[in-house]
Each structure stands twice: as C-alpha cells, then as structure tokens.
Amino acid sequence: MSYPDDLRGLVDDALGRLRFSAAAPTAGLEGAMRYSLLAGGKRVRPVLALATARALGAETECFLPVACSIELIHTYSLIHDDLPAMDDDELRRGLPTSHVKFGEDVAILAGDGLFAEAVRLFCTQPGDPARVLAALGELAGATGVDGMVGGQYVDVIGEEEDAAGLRTLHALKTGRLIAASVAVVLILEGLEEPETIPYRRFADELGVLFQIVDDILDVTESDEQLGKPHGSDERHGKLTYVSLFGLDRARELAAESHAKATAALAEASGRTDDLRRVADYIFTRNE
C-alpha cells in the first residue's frame, strides 16, 4: 500500500497558502518561517490528522486548520532543535537549516512565530467551540513540559541511561505530538471514550515506531538520502535504539512496534486504510 498522497497534497496546498505578515517590516520573518515550513517532507502529522478524519467518515478538508497548525508546531520544533545551542545541525531536508540561512536570532523568532501562528490558526477551526478548545488544550499539553519541549529537555540534559529512560524521552519528544495529531480529530468529532481507545493505542505506538526507525536511519542511510548529516546522534553521544540494542535488535523492535500499531488499528471502527498506510510508510521509509 502506498502513502496517502492525496491527503499530503491537501496539506501542502493549504500550507502554501498560509500568510503570517500583515505589514512590510515583518515580511522577512514570514519568509524565514515559510522557508522551513515549505521545505517538503511527508507531512506525517497533518496527514495522520486528515486520515483520522477520513476514518471517522468526516470531510477531510474541514480539518485543514488543525492539521496545518500541527505542522507549524512540528516545523517550529525542528528549527529550535537545529540551533547551535541544541543539536547544532546545519542541514535539514537537504537545505541549510534556518539559523545557517537567516542567522540565529531570526531562527529563534521564526520558531516562536510559527508556534504563535499555529495557535491562531487552530482557533479558526470550524466546529463546536468547546471541542475546539478541548482539542487545543490536548495539543498544547503535547507540545509543553509533559510533551515535546520536555522531551527535548531530557534529550539535551542527556541523563537517560537505559531503555526505560529512552522510551520516556521519545514518548515525550516525538510520541506525544504524533499521538495528538490523531487525538485532536477524535476530540473534534466528539468520539465517545471507548471508541477512541484503539485509535489512541495506535497513535501512541506510532510515535515509538517513528523513533526506532529514525534511529536506524541515522546510522544506515547516506547524508543525501536523509537530507542531513547521518550519524548525527552518534556524534552527539546520544542514547538511541541502535546504540542501546544494536542494529539487528532495533530492526526487530521496529517490526514488533509496527505489528502492535496495526493490531490496535484493526480494532478501530471506521475506514482506517489511510492510517494503516501511514504506519506502513513510517515502518518502511528510508528518508
């Protein structure tokens, strides 16, 4: 099965239409934000959101504001993670990172701006305002201290020493935003709690799968393929699934994680084909 490129196309079109600057003096900031936002990628998180909408029988286009909002947050996190004070990476998706291209000050502000505009965009999501507010609260939690930012903190502090610590780190840093991409649509559609359980288990496992595969690709793929220097984790002395378990066992763990995700999805009601396709892509991707 192939990646749901129709949903990705919807996301890319909607992202390309977004404008942030109302006046000339801030046009350069908007330019820096769009440089990173429109640098490509599979758009896994917003595609997950739209695929969840499709699984629930809803109109996918209606969920573009929240889907794009999540991609803005993901992009902001990449810009800040790449900064010299953080991972100090100079290439991302084959292009100079934001701070290399625009300077560190503008890169910090491009990230900050994307986060603010993500919230503003989310607030425009049509639907029951109580649900929109609950979904935004879920997303904000997934990006905060008990989520993405907290995970990045655990990563830079570098105190995690074992498999449990590694799993916690990635559950926060990567997992919660991926899970939220599914969860916000469940909330917006007002799904009853029992119905959400298989979707949430699927989404949680997808975050784990994503990270195991990321760690494998970091040591197996060429710079060109990745669009960034490979072996970056190793150079930074980071604990990864590969450094902890070795490459073979990491590949087994990825297969187990993929199996768990798809098993959870099999219990979900709805047309889950596209969600399955995203899981397959995450498992088999080479970039």
Place this chain on the structure above:
Amino acid sequence: MSYPDDLRGLVDDALGRLRFSAAAPTAGLEGAMRYSLLAGGKRVRPVLALATARALGAETECFLPVACSIELIHTYSLIHDDLPAMDDDELRRGLPTSHVKFGEDVAILAGDGLFAEAVRLFCTQPGDPARVLAALGELAGATGVDGMVGGQYVDVIGEEEDAAGLRTLHALKTGRLIAASVAVVLILEGLEEPETIPYRRFADELGVLFQIVDDILDVTESDEQLGKPHGSDERHGKLTYVSLFGLDRARELAAESHAKATAALAEASGRTDDLRRVADYIFTRNE
C-alpha cells in the same frame, strides 16, 4: 493613587501555584521556567486583565487563568529576548538571566515550554467556549508575526530609521500584548463593540506610554534600580524615543501619552479606578 497591589497579590499567588512537570525527568525544566516566572515584577499585563474584569463588574478571580497565561507569555518573551543571539543580556530583575543560570539550550526550552503551558492554561479558562476561543485567537495574534514576535524581529533586524518605524516596532513588540491583556477580558465578558472602543484606545496608548518610559529609564536609572545594566539600548545602537527625540522631548511625549490614555479611559463605562492606577504607575515608575 497607588498600584492595585491586591490584584498583583492574586496574580503572584496564582503564578506560584502553577506546576508544569508531571514527571521527574522534566523537573529541571519546570525549575528553570519557575525561576524566571517568579522573579517578581509588577505583573502589569495580568493586573491589567484583572483590573479590566473589575471595571466591568466581573469577579476578578475568575480571570486568573487568562491573566497568568499572559504573564507566562511575557516571561517566555523576556527569556528569548535576553539570549546571546538576541539582546545578550546577563541580568534581569537583578538576577542572572535564564541562559546565564541554566545554559542557552535550557533557556530556549524554558521559553518554549512557557509558551505551550500558557496556551494550555488559557484553554482552562471558564466561560463560554466560543468567547474563550476568540480571546485566545486575539492573544495568539498579539504574540505572533503581526505582534510581539514580529516586533522583536523588526528590532533585531534594526532597519527602522524614523519615528514612524519606531512606533510600529513598539506597537508590535510591546503594545499588542499589553493591549491584548485588556482585550481578552472584553471578549470573555462579551462586551458589545461600541463599549469596547474606549478600553481599546486606552490599552493601545498604554503600550506606547510603556515603551517611552522604558526608553527614558534605560538612560536615567542606575543598574541597581533597573535590575539590569542601564544604557543597554545605547550600547546596542538601538533607535529609542530618547535617541530620536532627546530626553526632554521624550518626557513630554510620555506625559502626552499618559494624558491620551486617561482621556480614553474617562469615556469608558465601569469602575475604571484600577486601570487608571496602572496607567499612573507606568507613567511614574522608576524601575
């Protein structure tokens, strides 16, 4: 008239009770966030929010979630503005800035974390969800490209050359968040558009006043009084109200701005005494 210290006390107590970290590995991040958040200050923005609630005859305590949310955003912006790549300031409110105390990586994440937690907190605001969502959209706009972050961008790029450019810069960088502190409460209370006009004019002018006084204090006050090195703007070669107009004319401009703000407030319905007290404080402050 004196500053509304009862409202400031409510804010300080509520901020002190906030916790962000759900687990041990992120406790250090929470510590860094609280270090900056609880470093004191007059809490002008949240006090403005509560004073607006009081002016409209509403229960002030009910607005603590949004009031604290705004202070979290203000604190995040200070942490990022102080970074070496930005203003490179080492002291803030008499204490080492976040990056001096915790390192640049943690400071960036403390700012990011405060922003996310601000959004999460705002989503818990009681009241009509449609109004909460509209108010959050207003706040997000005030912090984004056409607001605080955009203003900071214009500042670091440093291309503004005249009074109009300076006014634009500060309207974005400082003015919009101050204005939003009043506006979110007007929205939450569902005030009709005509009634909001004097409040909005007051709040807009307050942002201008705040910045003129800030520029004056930067050259007239001692380091100890300011809690940061004075003359910082001059060292950075920044255009300020003082560098552009001279100290005497800047003081006249501050007096004119204060008069405009209080004149606008005089047209507002409601018990506006505390809002007036905040305006007086901003005009006469020496720290």
